[in-house]
Amino acid sequence: MALALLLDPLFKNHLTGQGHPEQPARYDAVTRALETAHLMENAVRVVPRPALDDELALVHTAPYIRFVRTELSALAGRPDAVGELSTGDVAFSEQTLDVALQAAGGVLSAVDALFRTEARTAFCAVRPPGHHATPGRGMGFCLFNNVALAARHAQRKHGVDRVLIIDWDVHHGNGTQDTFYSDGSVMFFSTHQHPWYPGTGMSGENGEGKGKGRILNSPLPAGSGGGEILAAFRERLLPAANAFRPALVIVSAGFDSRMGDPLGRFQLTDADFATMTGIAMEIAQRHAQGRVLSVLEGGYSLEGLSAGVTAHVRALHS
């Protein structure tokens, strides 16, 4: 199956400060791993481009978009300085706004590639991550919700009706859940450590109104691994997805759920990431002509990130 890749060294230009786990070296770890595993050869290359304000507005509120532009312009002319959003929890540098816009826009171009090229699967090695960004607030290292924007873009531009988002990051994708909580056209499935940051994602949070039953949370205790997480994929995700029949499958691909991550206490192995990828592809092959869009979220051990991404992208390419 042809694979598309969104890669660009500009994703290293978002600086977060000494010792911050969401560091530019993550990008190099991912690309070196893909290169070593020969996964870049023959891939369709997606070129990043900035997301437009009307695209950001598919998910984010106008006041929030203005807030981000204003706050992130504070470091103009200070290329080495690092600041933090006044609402906390998101470090940024002079280039961060440009990088975040290129990440979001690049992910939208990757969606286009799935519908306009021979590629049926895509992996986007973007920074900053996105799944904690709600319509009106950046948090948890995230500014714009890349996967939520991708779902809306597929609906608007490619006539896709139903989209499934699978989030296997160790942290709950609260921003994605908030975006689609009462929507109904986007199903959100998440396995995550609980209790843990950001504190949301209890199993009773299952959507409201048209979204009732379309939000599927599997909170699991620290120490959980392939046994518990793959069971949730097989017993909860598969039947729900087969009833929902998504026309596009999106993965919030966080690798902080891998064993040994400094920001998580899950025990997933590289083989587990391949298995979860296979389940996403099985759903997509049955309902979505094989279309799977994967977007990098967390993963803070550089070695673990390299190994997890390799297993995931190799499976996407199979």
Ligand SMILES: [Zn+2]
């Ligand atoms: Zn995470």
